[in-house]
Amino acid sequence: MGDISRHRDIFLFTRETVPAAVLDNVKLTADDLTYLELGNYLTDVSQFRDPVTYIFAKQRIWREFVIPAVQDKTQLLRGIAALGAGAALAASQYLKTLTSGTAADVIEGSGIGLAAIGGIIAALPSDTYADLSGADNWIDSLLGTPIERTPGAARDDEKHYGYLGEFFRLFIEGTTQMLFAQDVNRRLSGPWGSLKPIPANRVDDVYGEFFTQYFPHEHTDQPPYVWNAAKRPANKLYQPSRRQANLADGDVGVMNAVDAHYVAYLAEGLAGIEDEWRALGREDQAGRQRLLVRVGKLLHGVEDWFFHSNVVELLELRSYRPAQVEGESDDAFLKRFVDDVAKRRPEFVAAQPAERIRFKRKLFRRLRYPAYEVGGKTQTAGVVSKTKMSTPSTRHAYPAFPSAQDTAHTLLHALENLEQKVIGKPGELPEWAKETLEEFHLEFLGLLAEPLVVAAVTPDLRESIPLVLTLLSDDERRRLAANVAPEHWPLKPGATAPKRTTKETELDLQLKRHAAALEPRLHKDGNTESNYDQFVRFLVKRGRLNDKGRAALLAAFAIDRKAEQLSSAAPGAGGFLMQFAVSDLQKLLLEGNARSAELDKTADSVFALDSDNGAFNEIVGSHSLMSKDTLTSVPFFDDARVLASVASSTVFTILLEQIATPKADRRLAWEEVLHHLIRFPPSNGGWERRALALFAPEQKIPRYADLPEFAQLVARSVRPAPKQQPGQSKRADLEERYRRLESELSKYRYP
Numbered sequence: 001m002g003d004i005s006r007h008r009d010i011f012l013f014t015r016e017t018v019p020a021a022v023l024d025n026v027k028l029t030a031d032d033l034t035y036l037e038l039g040n041y042l043t044d045v046s047q048f049r050d051p052v053t054y055i056f057a058k059q060r061i062w063r064e065f066v067i068p069a070v071q072d073k074t075q076l077l078r079g080i081a082a083l084g085a086g087a088a089l090a091a092s093q094y095l096k097t098l099t100s101g102t103a104a105d106v107i108e109g110s111g112i113g114l115a116a117i118g119g120i121i122a123a124l125p126s127d128t129y130a131d132l133s134g135a136d137n138w139i140d141s142l143l144g145t146p147i148e149r150t151p152g153a154a155r156d157d158e159k160h161y162g163y164l165g166e167f168f169r170l171f172i173e174g175t176t177q178m179l180f181a182q183d184v185n186r187r188l189s190g191p192w193g194s195l196k197p198i199p200a201n202r203v204d205d206v207y208g209e210f211f212t213q214y215f216p217h218e219h220t221d222q223p224p225y226v227w228n229a230a231k232r233p234a235n236k237l238y239q240p241s242r243r244q245a246n247l248a249d250g251d252v253g254v255m256n257a258v259d260a261h262y263v264a265y266l267a268e269g270l271a272g273i274e275d276e277w278r279a280l281g282r283e284d285q286a287g288r289q290r291l292l293v294r295v296g297k298l299l300h301g302v303e304d305w306f307f308h309s310n311v312v313e314l315l316e317l318r319s320y321r322p323a324q325v326e327g328e329s330d331d332a333f334l335k336r337f338v339d340d341v342a343k344r345r346p347e348f349v350a351a352q353p354a355e356r357i358r359f360k361r362k363l364f365r366r367l368r369y370p371a372y373e374v375g376g377k378t379q380t381a382g383v384v385s386k387t388k389m390s391t392p393s394t395r396h397a398y399p400a401f402p403s404a405q406d407t408a409h410t411l412l413h414a415l416e417n418l419e420q421k422v423i424g425k426p427g428e429l430p431e432w433a434k435e436t437l438e439e440f441h442l443e444f445l446g447l448l449a450e451p452l453v454v455a456a457v458t459p460d461l462r463e464s465i466p467l468v469l470t471l472l473s474d475d476e477r478r479r480l481a482a483n484v485a486p487e488h489w490p491l492k493p494g495a496t497a498p499k500r501t502t503k504e505t506e507l508d509l510q511l512k513r514h515a516a517a518l519e520p521r522l523h524k525d526g527n528t529e530s531n532y533d534q535f536v537r538f539l540v541k542r543g544r545l546n547d548k549g550r551a552a553l554l555a556a557f558a559i560d561r562k563a564e565q566l567s568s569a570a571p572g573a574g575g576f577l578m579q580f581a582v583s584d585l586q587k588l589l590l591e592g593n594a595r596s597a598e599l600d601k602t603a604d605s606v607f608a609l610d611s612d613n614g615a616f617n618e619i620v621g622s623h624s625l626m627s628k629d630t631l632t633s634v635p636f637f638d639d640a641r642v643l644a645s646v647a648s649s650t651v652f653t654i655l656l657e658q659i660a661t662p663k664a665d666r667r668l669a670w671e672e673v674l675h676h677l678i679r680f681p682p683s684n685g686g687w688e689r690r691a692l693a694l695f696a697p698e699q700k701i702p703r704y705a706d707l708p709e710f711a712q713l714v715a716r717s718v719r720p721a722p723k724q725q726p727g728q729s730k731r732a733d734l735e736e737r738y739r740r741l742e743s744e745l746s747k748y749r750y751p
Contacts, residue, residue: 006629011037014649025660031196039296048168050214054143058749146746163563167573170556177549185543220304222401230372255398267670306644307629315681330392354600369393370611370620389609400626532557592616
């Protein structure tokens with residue numbers, strides 16, 4: 001997930017540019033289009049429920065918390081083996097690094113079968129197994145029961161996603177009511193406030209059906225179906241499609257996963273909506289609104305192709321003259337191209353010297369493909385190679401791959417974007433936050449001059465609602481990561497953190513504050529409730545939240561309290577998020593930024609060929625490097641935004657026109673239309689260059705009607721209606737692929 005407002009802005013463009021007559025012909029109003037944005041938005045926030053990611057969070061807990069606490073590593077190995085037949089093999093490589101002598105010999109031969117499990121359990125001291133079994137139950141309760149133990153329909157219940165997934169579902173449900181519901185009396189200002197709100201019960205219905213989980217095809221991400229990345233280049237799924245191959249360019253194309261499978265999913269979905277829409281009764285407005293939600297989910301995939309791939313960089317490369325000459329290597333051509341771009345593109349020209357070096361380095365690396373080493377027991381997905389160099393990708397348009405390194409990019413940048421929307425201007429509180437804090441009876445509040453700054457109320461937020469402060473404040477996460485007490489923060493330049501007098505870290509203390517804040521207590525106003533419940537009540541009192549949103553947020557914090565009570569030695573859902581955000585994500589982000597800053601000092605870093613240059617946010621092929629939908633998306637953000645806006649609004653307009661004017665036994669060949677939009681850029685001409693040329697003079701995105709080639713494309717893409725082929729839908733097929741991957745990986749939930 002990048003910044004959800006990037007997709008919202010495309011929706012606002014679409015709402016503004018779709019002709020009123022086209023909407024009227026399909027019995028829609030501009031206000032109905034809120035359902036379109038709701039589908040797009042729900043696709044993004046559903047990423048917070050990703051069972052595959054949760055599996056590897058389980059591994060981290062075992063490696064960093066459970067294993068170090070058990071002194072006898074031989075018994076530890078046997079205990080883990082007792083929990084699952086494949087667990088010993090999964091753990092053996094890691095445990096060998098912690099043991100020697102007899103224990104290592106046991107580990108070396110630890111291919112323990114099911115028949116031996118009963119004997120192992122019987123031979124274990126009862127307290128050892130009880131401790132490990134308790135840890136395993138806690139981990140599964142928090143992060144979800146493995147898919148093989150939640151078969152069929154039950155796999156989608158709260159047990160499958162765990163307390164963390166359920167916390168996300170409820171917390172996001174409350175936020176969704178805040179953003180979209182009519183009965184929120186004082187809605188957010190700015191672009192979010194420009195959405196035409198819809199009835200709360202309709203938000204409820206749509207949310208219940210369309211908040212699901214992460215699936216790669218919904219975001220045009222490189223799919224991890226071949227889990228070991230070292231094996232992907234040899235697999236056809238990850239190779240460029242030959243659909244656009246020609247004598248002049250050779251084998252150029254879009255990765256087959258997108259060109260064949262994802263485009264087929266989008267085309268099938270659009271064709272199905274077209275048919276279902278025509279079958280609706282004249283008065284079935286709710287039916288049309290539901291179909292708009294489905295369209296929004298499909299448009300999200302179209303938009304993400306431009307945000308998540310290297311296609312806009314390839315478009316610029318294909319326009320570059322003089323083109324690659326005979327005998328010039330791909331690397332030499334790329335260097336010449338990058339040097340030239342830096343002299344003429346506005347974002348490069350306007351940048352400071354160090355920033356310009358970083359932009360050049362990012363551009364060079366976006367036009368390459370990574371090399372991998374084969375994975376092992378603990379790095380099953382393969383690892384980016386430290387010895388094999390990346391290769392030029394001048395003929396292959398491919399989407400970024402989500403990886404463990406990208407978690408910091410995905411979640412922390414999402415938090416930064418949320419922080420800007422919730423906190424407002426850097427360091428300043430928006431009106432709704434001031435109002436809510438006033439309800440906390442912060443006595444000094446009225447004595448402060450405007451604007452009320454975040455720093456002034458941070459001590460009170462830290463004590464009252466530490467989870468909210470930790471997740472929304474970059475400054476607080478930095479303090480916790482640096483392990484510096486509040487009275488010494490921020491550190492003066494060059495200063496070192498004072499030595500601690502206790503073993504407890506600042507994060508430990510923050511987790512204690514959070515656990516205490518979840519417990520009900522008698523407040524000064526006579527109400528007995530937790531601090532978080534009080535915060536929710538104040539939001540409602542000030543008209544910033546409706547009853548359904550209130551119920552969802554209260555249920556979220558109730559889940560968190562329940563999770564917190566699972567174990568006195570481990571955090572609940574909110575505590576786990578805080579620990580993850582600080583211990584993993586913030587540190588990764590700081591380390592990556594520091595490494596990037598070091599590389600910015602020398603121009604020699606621009607053309608380094610290594611796949612991993614030490615900065616996690618510059619790994620070749622990764623989301624962190626390639627995505628252009630965050631606050632730090634430059635260079636080429638505008639190109640991606642313009643092309644995503646044009647492609648998305650074009651698909652929507654064409655769909656409505658087809659619904660309004662059905663052609664008897666003929667249908668639009670959606671795959672042909674989509675292949676014109678999602679393609680390897682032509683060497684010259686094309687809608688992409690015309691759209692950017694129209695945008696350049698006044699920075700105004702062109703409309704569908706401004707590019708007449710789209711109407712011509714539609715005219716030649718109408719075909720006799722194809723016969724319905726029996727079998728599984730492409731959407732179901734792709735969802736099942738990811739389900740199978742989850743099943744395959746669940747054996748690795750142990751370290």
